[in-house]
Amino acid sequence: MTQRTTHSPTQRPTTELTGSELRTRVAAELQRTRRRSTTLTSAVDDDDLVRQHSPLMSPLVWDLAHVGSQEEQWLVRDVGDRPALRPDIDDLYDAFQHARSDRPTLPLLGPREARGYVSTVRDKVLDLLDHVSLEGRPLVEQAFAFGMIIQHEQQHAETMLATHQLRRGEPVLDAEPTPHAPDADSLPEEVLVPAGTFTMGTSTEPWALDNERPAHDVHVDAFALDTTPVTNGEFRRFIADGGYDQPRWWSRQGWEYRQRAGLRAPLFWESDGVTWLRRRFGHVEPVPAEEPVVHVSFHEAQAYANWAGKRLPTEREWEKAARFDPRTGRCLRYPWGDHEPRPEDANLGQRHLRPAPAGAYPAGAAPCGARQLIGDVWEWTASDFAPHPGFEAFPYREYSEVFFGPDHKVLRGGSFGTDAAACRGTFRNWDFPVRRQIFAGFRCARTPAPEETR
Structure with a gap:
């Protein structure tokens, strides 16, 4: 049962x-x-x-x-x-x-x-x-x-x-089915986040963990960010174009890992020669093109971004896109505002046991227009896990401090398996860049041409 x-x-x-x-x-x-x-x-x-x-x-x-x-x-x-x-x-x-x-x-x-x-x-x-x-x-x-x-x-x-x-x-x-994304076809591919300073981290969130503290001002140059996470359909095009076979898209460490591990596709994917199938909690099913890709490593995410002519966002960029409201000049607790997550805001708490289609949860959109920055899939960023300026370990060093350094990459936003109690706009996750069993995907960013920011 x-x-x-x-x-x-x-x-x-x-x-x-x-x-x-x-x-x-x-x-x-x-x-x-x-x-x-x-x-x-x-x-x-x-x-x-x-x-x-x-x-x-x-x-x-x-x-x-x-x-x-x-x-x-x-x-x-x-x-x-x-x-x-x-x-x-x-x-x-x-x-x-x-x-x-x-x-x-x-x-x-x-x-x-x-x-x-x-x-x-x-x-x-x-x-x-x-x-x-x-x-x-x-x-x-x-x-x-x-x-x-x-x-x-x-x-x-x-x-x-x-x-x-x-x-x-x-x-x-x-689990119950995911909601649809009725306006997904009309969404822009990217949103533009203007240059400027915002307050990263928090000094007021009562249950924030030590690596989220303290709040500090950060300048971020203008950048373009994918409106939604990269989907299975988009990632399949990377595979079909030989993305796993061309070292030019991979970092040196990423290519060494891809060869050593024999990577050909996201974890739990298999091809019958015609259709890509995936195993999901005991079910074997066709890979749904509209869902965000999940179970990819940092190296795979980075290779895809290079292939697409883009890059992964930095952690600063991700948090500014998720929290900064240019209309008020303040940072929100969540992309949609300060109230805690509702079912219509984000896919959290293993309510659906899968990512929702890209473009779902319009009520949870950030002020910049990006969707699904909270829930669905953890998003790899380009940043190493490092302390915020003024960091103090609390209540013990082993929660965060011992993991700081280039061995761990930062993930943001939570997944469909993350509970609302352990996810907010300032929450930081981290893992080895080779990890694939976690519920991780990504979205891309790019630095716009000067005329795009005028």
Whole structure:
């Protein structure tokens, strides 16, 4: 029996809530987040839970116990100053102690024990939430630590969803159809974002993570940006034109990776000689031309952009396009405004289990006219993952600081598998440029000729 997914209701920003309303919101978000984790882990039997479906991913049962361990350490022990429940498993579920490929060999909690553990931790946390002060120190101000844990579990839910995509077997997840894009044919290919300064990052978003802070002014030259992400149909033309066989489109590192990995098409694509097919959560289906391409690496995205006579946008360009409103001169929380995502704004929370057609969600368009900057597919940018000026690690170095540098490329915007709690206009994701199992696509940019900006 397939499991249907759920999504977040529309909510007011946490900064607008009273103390009691904030506690109610946190409790609801904790419970909603756990329902998603439960859906993803109860959709398969115990054998599937403990199996490693790819050396790139942990067994699902590891992710489940890991979110409980982090919740215990940060909320029960640190925020609540209460006795440890399972200090003996701290090292087992420390993501820095053990590579994903090695985790199946560890003495992990079994499915029943893991479920019991995370349930016990959650009971302690909900009791704690009724009594702990939500002011007086940065870790608890505006319920930051609770928001951090909610986002952490939702990030692992997206990781578990990626594991489901790698899993072989009958479909076990279900979701409603995506909306149409009725005006897609009339949309311009590009939008122009004028030169100027905007405020990047945030110093006011209550649950923003350390790498999103602080807010700082940045000048960005004029640029043109694709109105929508690159589609499967467009990417097929790159393949048909021999894009995977011509090193001139690839960087040196990208070409070496393409040869080493034998890349011929996006991950999960196969050709029967006539039609391109893809595997999606257990379904094998023709590749839909109108959907944004997904499961491509940074190197593939960059090669396509070169072939198209364009480039990938920088992270600064992406965020300006997504947040800056030239009519008011201010930056928005989301492309559509300051209210949190509604179903008509963006494809988030595994509500559809696939990207929506390019041009969908007109209500979620940015002031510049670009669509689907939030949701559908994570978008590769040209930028290395680096700190904002004035960055301070909080509450621990291992969340962001240890990943800064040229080894990781920035992705922005979230995917259909990203929850609204873990996605906003300032949210930053990062990964190795060879990653393909993540729900990543891209859109292109270019530097316009001077006469285009007059």
